[in-house]
Amino acid sequence: MVSSVDSFSVGAGYSRNLRPSGTTAAAQAREDVAAQVRTAAQSGASKKELEEIVGRAGQPSYSEEELVANEKEINDREALKERLRAGIADPDEELKVKAALVYPSSWPDEQKLEAARTAQANGNLDSPVQSRLNAQRPHTLREMQELSDPSRFANVVWKKLPPGVAKPLTPEMKAELAARDAHAAQLVADANAQREANPGLYSNNVETNTMYETNVATLDEATVKSRISYITDLIQSGEAEKYSFRGGNGDQTTTSIHQFLYWLQQRAKTLESDGTYSGNV
Known part of the structure; x- marks a missing residue:
């Protein structure tokens, strides 16, 4: 039994999801991060602080044997x-x-x-x-490593536009952006309303077997990458099988952690694009 949301990913539960699946150097590196998480959790670190530890460690590495087994x-x-x-x-x-x-x-x-x-x-x-x-087929660990490999952008040349070339947003584009911001704000308001209406689902002192995740559409790039790493570790460790799951993407909802991971991966692809404005998000 674990506490919902905030306490779900702290303490022993959080570090257990980072446990290695073998004795390789890559597995030992992940265990080192897990040890840091355990130590921080025992010192009373918050969920955000624990996730920052994982974030600073970068994307986890895996041996070829682990990659093949995952595939x-x-x-x-x-x-x-x-x-x-x-x-x-x-x-x-x-x-x-x-x-x-x-x-x-x-x-x-x-x-x-x-x-x-x-x-x-x-x-x-x-x-x-x-x-x-x-559920959609999830990316393999090898595919996720390739997606997050900085060398993909090694040949990208960033250039500044000459003065006067960039055009301001049209009123229509501004209106659409404002509508998207309002929609995101409404999602946050709905989530807060749900939290207030069902305090038992979100209390750190109430135990539950349900894991609730933040709506994917509201996450920024750094948070998306952190959640991909965490959810992947949760699935690969087998811990995800112990809990029911609730997640969302815009106005879509799912009870499948694999579908939620797929949404995160698609969100990451969108945020890693060249930044071209698109009205369809």
């Missing part, structure tokens, strides 16, 4: 989704596939199957299965 895990899960979409005639085989899709890959097969049987008997299996089926 295999994602591809295997996508293959399971395709099998379910195509239909499986044998009920026992179908249950095995659902168990493999829903529960952590680190669990033994029998443990996953037993958990699936229990969930099915209680009517609680179809929802997480459908959530996995609806």
Whole structure:
């Protein structure tokens, strides 16, 4: 059991999500960051301070073995989704596939199957299965490293426009920007209203198994990168499987942490673009 929102990612829970999956130098580097987080958490550091520690460490690195294992895990899960979409005639085989899709890959097969049987008997299996089926394929760790590699922009030449060349925004563009700002402000107001109407969901002293994430549309570039790193570590560590999830992107909502990660990745791509104005965000 963990506390919602602010306390979810602090203390032992936060550092546990950074734990290494092996004994490589890359894994040890991640463990060093986790140790810093544990020490800071024990000293009473806030969630923001803990995230700053992770941010200063930069993007986590992974060994080739870890990258290959991650690619295999994602591809295997996508293959399971395709099998379910195509239909499986044998009920026992179908249950095995659902168990493999829903529960952590680190669990033994029998443990996953037993958990699936229990969930099915209680009517609680179809929802997480459908959530996995609806989720977009997440980027692999290798793909995320490539997306965040600064060398992608090594050949970019920044030039200043000659005086008088840049044109001011048109009234229409200003109105659209103002509308977007108003929409973002409304999202914040709605979130605050929800917090006030449901204080139990957000109290640091109330325990819950639900993780609530900030609306992706309101995040800046630095925060997006931090959340991608955190959510990825949460998924890869298996901790994400222990909690239900709530997240949003503009007026869209999801209960899938994988869909939320996809939205974060798309937001990062948008913010890393050349900055050309677009009315469609």
